[in-house]
Amino acid sequence: MHTTPAIVSIPPTMKALELRGYGGMNDLALASRPTPRPGRGEVLVRMAAAPINPSDLLFLRGRYGIRKTLPTIPGFEGSGLVVAAGEGVYARALLGRRVACAASSGDGTWAEYMVTRASACLPLLPHVSYMGGAMLIVNPLSAIALLDIARRGGHRAVAHTAAASALGRALVRLAQPRGPVLVNIVRRAEQVAILRDLGATYILDSSGPDFDRQLAETCAALHVTLAFDAIAGEMTGRLLRAMPPGGRVLVYGALSEEACQIDPSEFIFRRQQAGGFWLSDWIARQSFLKIVLLGLRLQTSLFKAVDTVIQARIPLERAHEGLAQYEQQMSRGKVLLVPFVRGL
């Protein structure tokens, strides 16, 4: 196997956060590991930054739906410099480039180095920092994918939960110029203002006493025919109950960590439907060119729409602290893990 020579010297071992059991952050430890080598179609990224996302918290507890063989390095996305490449045109073209990157099926981004598929990398434009680029894939691309689904399905009005999350806010901003109209559902009264500042029109607080009636009235008035649900549990059924007959919910998250509960009458008598959305599946159905172009658009015309608030940058050694901070106050912004602090 031929590997293009590395552009910088790569140490034989690296620091990484290693998950040794699915017991949450208690099973996460800083470890020294051999620095991996890229295979065919793969690149080695020297990680600059990697965010903690809600999906990471689920993954640490084995509740993400996909489990990797242990021990494994968590982290679904990040940014960095491509310092080595395996065979393949695109892999080699990335050598020396700053990229946003997603983890493949193997180890993840919470390490000094990561091997991933070249096709899981998006080149960063000069004006985009590593910090901004580290959060380009999971949330903004998911928002674009969900809007693509809504528009292609001819849905003019869409409800979504966890509207104040990074993904929720990206949806609000990206939907504004062309639609669909969004019914934004938040879980706490103080999040209403966050959404209002973003220019959202319809904002409902699910902790309010009259939420279900308000949601049903809003869905009827706006002809909501689709909902995106990041909560699961009872919320999935409440969305279906609120929508006019023939409605559809796509579950893309499970913040409640509970099973979706849906009154069978919704399926039988009201023709409601339930399905899911997973970014990896969506990407696999798109052309590679479309993804690269979307990545560029995200960094140019759409960049303002998706910038994400960063509440802290933390080295790998202090990951537990960062995880605790994020888990307590998710809506204050992202926590970024920064492996090479001196590089900041």
Next chain:
Amino acid sequence: MHTTPAIVSIPPTMKALELRGYGGMNDLALASRPTPRPGRGEVLVRMAAAPINPSDLLFLRGRYGIRKTLPTIPGFEGSGLVVAAGEGVYARALLGRRVACAASSGDGTWAEYMVTRASACLPLLPHVSYMGGAMLIVNPLSAIALLDIARRGGHRAVAHTAAASALGRALVRLAQPRGPVLVNIVRRAEQVAILRDLGATYILDSSGPDFDRQLAETCAALHVTLAFDAIAGEMTGRLLRAMPPGGRVLVYGALSEEACQIDPSEFIFRRQQAGGFWLSDWIARQSFLKIVLLGLRLQTSLFKAVDTVIQARIPLERAHEGLAQYEQQMSRGKVLLVPFVRGL
């Protein structure tokens, strides 16, 4: 409004079972009511027999999903003689004919007379008794509709729950000549023999300790891509978990009387989908001609496949007794309400 003269003398009042609250059979009472008159496109049926179906039991307790304004007469299907008709070609053509009939949006079949839409009636062939014709619509037509959905969707193997029910048995028999292959799920060990006697090949007992693993293995081996669920509750989620990725469950009943519980991972990571089936919706999407022809086929080539065991025939006055008997031993056969006992 012009009404074709009645073919027999119709008394001004009739006996009917009247539901006065959604508290189950305690809220059901024998009453005297004005005999209704058919409007445009409607007929008046002198009822010969009307079965008690599981959907009736749910309806009495307000759990059927559709509630009618109280007081109302329950009963979704039955058979009888068309003794008066409103305007309309098909309504008049039915006058004097023996029919299988379904209730429209108004009062139901548990009465001496019922007005319903002419399009909700299927003429009975001479060899089909009122007793056999009374159960032609809800279960056999549902089975035909479900198989139609499976075949049009290209599903070669389908799982279904409550396989020993009248509808389940109709599915087993109607699927045999052409497919799809059925994975038959029953809830009690003694029902396995019932299914085996019908010629079923794959029979699983959900009360067994190893059911989920067996179901997953069977679904994988046979490439089951669709499931029909009459149970809801946890069963809906278990079906989705057992099916290979990309599977779909259609809920058509709620025997558990519980909300469907579905792990969000099934939607997100395994591309599973959930929806429903309701015979009324399905019929509304078919041409009237197709329904009439299916009704005739059900009485000729398919009749052997759908005959239903009758455990008791009971006059309206003893309806409570019949309801209790049916509820205790559903799989022993149908209980028929017979308003004019002398006519038997």
